[in-house]
Amino acid sequence: MNTLGYAILSLLNQNSRSGYDLADYLDSIWPAKHSQIYPTLAKLHKKGLLAFEYVEQIGKPNKKVFSITEKGRKELAKWVSEVQFSSVTRDEFLIKVHSIGLLDIEKAKKLIEERIAHVEKSIDLQRASASIEEEDELDRNSTGFAKHILHERKIRLEKEEISWCHWVLDLLKKSKPKRLLMWLIGIKQFDLGVVERMLF
Amino acid sequence: MNTLGYAILSLLNQNSRSGYDLADYLDSIWPAKHSQIYPTLAKLHKKGLLAFEYVEQIGKPNKKVFSITEKGRKELAKWVSEVQFSSVTRDEFLIKVHSIGLLDIEKAKKLIEERIAHVEKSIDLQRASASIEEEDELDRNSTGFAKHILHERKIRLEKEEISWCHWVLDLLKKSKPKRLLMWLIGIKQFDLGVVERMLF
DNA sequence: TGCCGCATGTAAGGTGTTACATGATTAC
DNA sequence: GTAATCATGTAACACCTTACATGCGGCA
Numbered sequence A, B: 001m002n003t004l005g006y007a008i009l010s011l012l013n014q015n016s017r018s019g020y021d022l023a024d025y026l027d028s029i030w031p032a033k034h035s036q037i038y039p040t041l042a043k044l045h046k047k048g049l050l051a052f053e054y055v056e057q058i059g060k061p062n063k064k065v066f067s068i069t070e071k072g073r074k075e076l077a078k079w080v081s082e083v084q085f086s087s088v089t090r091d092e093f094l095i096k097v098h099s100i101g102l103l104d105i106e107k108a109k110k111l112i113e114e115r116i117a118h119v120e121k122s123i124d125l126q127r128a129s130a131s132i133e134e135e136d137e138l139d140r141n142s143t144g145f146a147k148h149i150l151h152e153r154k155i156r157l158e159k160e161e162i163s164w165c166h167w168v169l170d171l172l173k174k175s176k177p178k179r180l181l182m183w184l185i186g187i188k189q190f191d192l193g194v195v196e197r198m199l200f
Numbered sequence C: 001t002g003c004c005g006c007a008t009g010t011a012a013g014g015t016g017t018t019a020c021a022t023g024a025t026t027a028c
Numbered sequence D: 001g002t003a004a005t006c007a008t009g010t011a012a013c014a015c016c017t018t019a020c021a022t023g024c025g026g027c028a
Helices: A003-012 A019-026 A034-046 A070-081 A092-098 A105-130 A143-187 A192-199 B003-014 B019-026 B034-046 B070-081 B092-098 B105-130 B143-187 B192-199
Strands: A050-055 A063-068 A087-091 B050-055 B063-068 B087-091
Touching (some): A003 A050, A034 A050, A087 A092, A092 A105, A092 B143, A143 B092, A143 B143, B003 B034, B003 B050, B003 B070, B087 B092, B105 B143
Antiparallel strands (some): A087 B087
16 A cells, blocks of 8 residues: 555545545645546555445536545554654755855845745645634544644745745845955955946 | 756765765755666766766775766756746655544654654754854855755754644643543533543 | 675666546636 | 536656665674
8 A cells, every 4th residue: 555545545534525626635645646546546446445436417527436434444544553654855946945056146036036926825825725614623533623733734834934035035135245245355456337236 | 857867966066976975965955866866877977967087995885976067067057047846745744644533642642742753853963964064154155055044944844843743732632621521511421430531 | 694884786666747538518 | 719627547658766786894
């Protein structure tokens, strides 16, 4: 059993859903495309961890709605109890930050500002989807509890990232005069036009 | 060209290194195993983006030390200037949190506490590797600058995660009496032994 | 004696993405 | 009429991990 399988079981444990729907919900815990979800659902079904029924719809294609079985719930519970967890993050932004020295100051600022925009957009999307849910349900076993704390986690981390971005932008502003100074010391004679271009 | 290629170019742009060494440094920006690094280095070399020389060592196997070429630096600079960045995080912990309702309160706490331990260990490792570097160099183009801000980013996000963990632990403690109360309302008659087990 | 670290690589297998295939309905 | 959304799937490819192969030196 691979991790995607457990992610799917985890979602189906809260609500029966179609494979198509799963893709959206998976994004928050273990992103996957349809082409990966459908074969995995078939595999889980073959193992008896979930069941499905065809649901006819009007104006839309029919769908297969999957639900978790008792066996599936047990399998999931067992896995969740195991303490180990592997985690990988691959973010192209980190590589670009690592090579930020290759960029001139304008492009460096742009890199960070684009990141801020990107993360803020994500926060807005997050808020939009969360506002539907009610927040007073704080019982640990309720469906809303897990979603609520995962949502809070994402928002906190994203806000921290934005605060870090502003911290970097500050450093970039400060580094400018220092760079100018070092350059002036290096050449000893200077042209005011060049100085202006480096400051503004 | 894939992203790993750019990650390698980015590291080699700061320092010439062997494939074996790259693995350690890659962890912070784009994790990869040796079996993936060596073929990628060969591919980059074939494209003329990097050069290498054999370095003999005493008491250790000889190594191939790679350095970036002018062509490689240009290719990297071009890619870094492009604003788009894709990012994926796949963390089993998120799935387990999503299914936290399946665990009894002790196991739920343990899940979060293990996470705290895990992240704190990572912070310690991070600090240990960073203390070697000097911090007064704040010029944007210096080798240390990028490492310094990436290091700060990681620490900030990890601290935020720990703070979130404590927030969750608090919620778990609060949810306990409420759960008990609801249970009592449900059954109307009760056994003190059961009550004690649910509280402590 | 056996395992760990250094060092470079190949092979096989699993995971994930992009593209293809089909087909109805709704919105611009 | 063209694209977008709903809906399920397969095929080909790219990417990543695990295992294998080799070999020296140091350590318990």
